[in-house]
Amino acid sequence: MRNFAKIMPAGGRGFSGSLLFGAAVFVPVLLAARAISGGELSLVYPFAWSLFTGLTAFFIAYTGRVSFYRRIFFAGLALSFLVHFKSALLSAAFVPSCMKDAPFCHIAIAPSFFNYLYQQYLALMSGDWKLWGPLTLAFLWLFFTLVIGRAWCSWACFYGGIDDSLSALPRKALIRSILPAGAFRDFPAALLIFLLLVSLAYMLPVYCLWLCPLKMTAAFLEPDDASIRRVQLGLMLFALAMLLAGPLLTRKRTFCSFLCPFGAWQAFWGRLNPFRISVEKAACSGCSACAEACPMYAIRTGEGGKPEITAYCNLCGECLPACPTKALRYSVPGAVAEESAGVLRFLSPEKCFVFSALVTGGAFGALFAPAALRDLAHIITR
Ligand code: SF4
Ligand code: SF4
Numbered sequence: 347m348r349n350f351a352k353i354m355p356a357g358g359r360g361f362s363g364s365l366l367f368g369a370a371v372f373v374p375v376l377l378a379a380r381a382i383s384g385g386e387l388s389l390v391y392p393f394a395w396s397l398f399t400g401l402t403a404f405f406i407a408y409t410g411r412v413s414f415y416r417r418i419f420f421a422g423l424a425l426s427f428l429v430h431f432k433s434a435l436l437s438a439a440f441v442p443s444c445m446k447d448a449p450f451c452h453i454a455i456a457p458s459f460f461n462y463l464y465q466q467y468l469a470l471m472s473g474d475w476k477l478w479g480p481l482t483l484a485f486l487w488l489f490f491t492l493v494i495g496r497a498w499c500s501w502a503c504f505y506g507g508i509d510d511s512l513s514a515l516p517r518k519a520l521i522r523s524i525l526p527a528g529a530f531r532d533f534p535a536a537l538l539i540f541l542l543l544v545s546l547a548y549m550l551p552v553y554c555l556w557l558c559p560l561k562m563t564a565a566f567l568e569p570d571d572a573s574i575r576r577v578q579l580g581l582m583l584f585a586l587a588m589l590l591a592g593p594l595l596t597r598k599r600t601f602c603s604f605l606c607p608f609g610a611w612q613a614f615w616g617r618l619n620p621f622r623i624s625v626e627k628a629a630c631s632g633c634s635a636c637a638e639a640c641p642m643y644a645i646r647t648g649e650g651g652k653p654e655i656t657a658y659c660n661l662c663g664e665c666l667p668a669c670p671t672k673a674l675r676y677s678v679p680g681a682v683a684e685e686s687a688g689v690l691r692f693l694s695p696e697k698c699f700v701f702s703a704l705v706t707g708g709a710f711g712a713l714f715a716p717a718a719l720r721d722l723a724h725i726i727t728r
Pocket of ligand 2: 652673674
């Protein structure tokens with residue numbers, strides 16, 4: 347059994363192949379970033395973001411350290427999101443007007459999906475094709491889900507980038523686990539079903555209005571009703587604590603694991619995508635180091651004390667280096683795990699997955715990361 351590191355070993359032998367791999371990621375991200383910026387930005391900024399993504403690919407291939415370089419990329423994506431949207435998480439509480447910059451968020455797709463379908467039904471009935479608008483994002487989501495599935499949550503989502511980066515900061519958990527392993531792990535699925543139904547009943551984006559920390563001031567449902575405002579503020583502060591404090595205290599991704607309806611949505615639809623983390627049971631000693639390392643509570647103990655990877659795995663790769671027997675790997679059902687030679691090396695499940703994930707994350711980040719770099723340049727040169 348081999349892992350990614352053995353495909354592209356560190357050292358001169360893998361340098362040119364790694365460079366090629368980095369270039370293969372850089373080019374499509376640059377094309378996407380250039381198309382998205384539409385000539386409004388200097389080419390320097392899309393180029394810089396694409397180079398960052400391409401370098402991430404190069405270092406992953408050259409060193410074999412998927413999760414380490416993924417985390418740097420993911421943190422950069424989340425940071426650029428916060429920079430471009432004027433640090434909305436912090437400033438919204440004090441400067442409500444800044445919320446005009448809050449982005450249209452992919453997380454809203456899941457809990458409001460029935461609303462989109464109903465709007466589409468109305469559009470069909472009335473012939474008003476302008477109502478296709480809300481579904482545009484849904485089509486994009488479907489495309490990205492087919493390409494990387496659940497990995498969206500560890501390679502592209504700006505919320506996930508905040509949660510993931512904070513969980514990596516402490517050397518060890520202050521609170522070993524706020525919950526017994528696996529308890530409440532299905533709560534986001536129940537929350538999703540609840541939100542889908544209530545959102546449809548009121549034809550409102552209920553998650554955005556009641557839970558999203560980014561909407562802490564400007565989007566209140568009843569701005570004149572103090573008691574409703576207090577309930578909304580309480581729920582949003584709880585979500586904010588799960589996003590910021592939870593990961594720092596537990597080294598786990600508490601917001602993504604227990605509160606994000608999009609994570610539950612993606613756990614279901616992610617089955618459409620073939621990439622998986624698999625365990626070679628014969629090589630596994632049952633030490634549970636992988637479950638300990640998993641920031642998503644996505645590994646449970648199965649038959650004979652061996653780990654089972656659940657649908658909540660979002661292919662971050664954190665468990666791979668934690669395993670002392672190298673029993674974990676990226677895989678595709680049915681793919682042969684033998685060493686490939688020549689051009690087939692580039693078609694290995696590991697390589698295909700990292701390519702798909704970085705191109706998707708890079709293209710999505712191109713919506714705001716080049717603009718964030720421009721904002722930073724303006725601040726520095728002002
Ligand atoms: S099982 Fe491994 S790859 Fe999946 S979420 Fe947990 S640490 Fe990440
Ligand atoms: S860390 Fe490796 S050996 Fe230990 S339980 Fe997980 S897969 Fe098995």
